[in-house]
Amino acid sequence: MKKKVRLKKEVKYGFIGIVVLIIAIVFLVQFISYRTSTKYKLKDLGYTTEEVTTIIEKLDHEQVKDILKMEYNQNIVLFLQEKYFIYDNLERYLDYQKENQDKSTSDVVTMVNVNRDRDFYTDTKETDLSLGDLILVNKYYSLPDDYEPENIVKMNLQYAYDDNSIRDYVYDAFLEMYRAAMEEGYQLITNSSYRDYDWQDTLYNNYKTSRGQEYADAFAARPGYSEHQTGLALDITCYNCTNGTFDDFAESEEYQWLLKNSYKYGFILRYPEGKEDITGYNFEAWHFRYVGKDMAKKIYNSGLTFDEYYAYYIEK
Numbered sequence: 001m002k003k004k005v006r007l008k009k010e011v012k013y014g015f016i017g018i019v020v021l022i023i024a025i026v027f028l029v030q031f032i033s034y035r036t037s038t039k040y041k042l043k044d045l046g047y048t049t050e051e052v053t054t055i056i057e058k059l060d061h062e063q064v065k066d067i068l069k070m071e072y073n074q075n076i077v078l079f080l081q082e083k084y085f086i087y088d089n090l091e092r093y094l095d096y097q098k099e100n101q102d103k104s105t106s107d108v109v110t111m112v113n114v115n116r117d118r119d120f121y122t123d124t125k126e127t128d129l130s131l132g133d134l135i136l137v138n139k140y141y142s143l144p145d146d147y148e149p150e151n152i153v154k155m156n157l158q159y160a161y162d163d164n165s166i167r168d169y170v171y172d173a174f175l176e177m178y179r180a181a182m183e184e185g186y187q188l189i190t191n192s193s194y195r196d197y198d199w200q201d202t203l204y205n206n207y208k209t210s211r212g213q214e215y216a217d218a219f220a221a222r223p224g225y226s227e228h229q230t231g232l233a234l235d236i237t238c239y240n241c242t243n244g245t246f247d248d249f250a251e252s253e254e255y256q257w258l259l260k261n262s263y264k265y266g267f268i269l270r271y272p273e274g275k276e277d278i279t280g281y282n283f284e285a286w287h288f289r290y291v292g293k294d295m296a297k298k299i300y301n302s303g304l305t306f307d308e309y310y311a312y313y314i315e316k
């Protein structure tokens with residue numbers, strides 16, 4: 001009788017022992033997996049629980065691995081939360097911010113996205129021509145020297161000053177816009193349009209000879225870097241209201257009309273006021289770029305310059 005009880009007791013204690021052992025193993029495995037987890041490693045680097053959540057939410061597995069190779073940097077988390085954050089630019093954001101401590105996180109992201117952490121005409125690349133009407137041409141993206149758009153047609157003197165030509169479908173879009181403006185009593189005229197490489201070369205060098213390189217770079221693109229070479233850009237002014245110059249066009253009602261309506265016809269203002277740092281150009285109230293109706297509407301609604309929009313939505 002006694003033996004049986006002892007045996008039962010032994011079985012009972014043995015069973016409890018096994019359960020305790022299993023629980024201990026489970027805890028140990030959990031502890032080890034926690035210690036080797038991304039979360040733990042990030043915390044170990046110095047990131048707070050909130051920061052860890054942000055990092056894991058915004059980045060993919062490979063990107064998080066890269067972060068683990070870097071030292072703790074609170075700015076990384078701030079950049080991650082920016083709307084237009086581009087992961088491939090992260091190191092450039094950090095470098096640019098170091099040199100520009102007065103700039104906000106958001107400004108740093110904007111400037112780096114449009115390559116303004118680099119000097120003009122440095123590290124330039126040939127633009128991706130397969131993008132058609134969405135090609136970017138600026139001080140960092142060039143056209144091949146022998147680039148010539150197709151379907152260039154001469155513009156009628158009713159709509160343009162002498163010697164203007166443009167892609168045929170851009171001409172059609174301009175005419176549609178011209179008529180709509182006319183209905184509201186605004187007469188537009190094109191002052192400058194398609195320019196080939198040699199023309200741009202002459203234009204740029206004339207500025208350079210008379211006013212120096214800095215002035216030339218502020219007012220004209222170097223050959224190969226002008227949007228006018230794409231056959232997608234028009235300099236538009238108002239007929240008989242600016243004495244043949246552009247100086248007061250920004251004050252005109254025609255400009256206000258274009259600002260509000262040009263996107264409906266596929267055009268965007270390419271070098272807006274207050275965005276000079278981003279576009280790398282002085283404000284040009286007259287320079288409109290054709291991107292097609294759908295895209296023009298998207299860009300207009302985004303409030304971004306084409307350079308910013310391109311970096312985040314087209315190139316990325």
Ligand SMILES: [Zn+2]
Pocket residue numbers: 192228233234235286287288
């Ligand atoms: Zn222009």
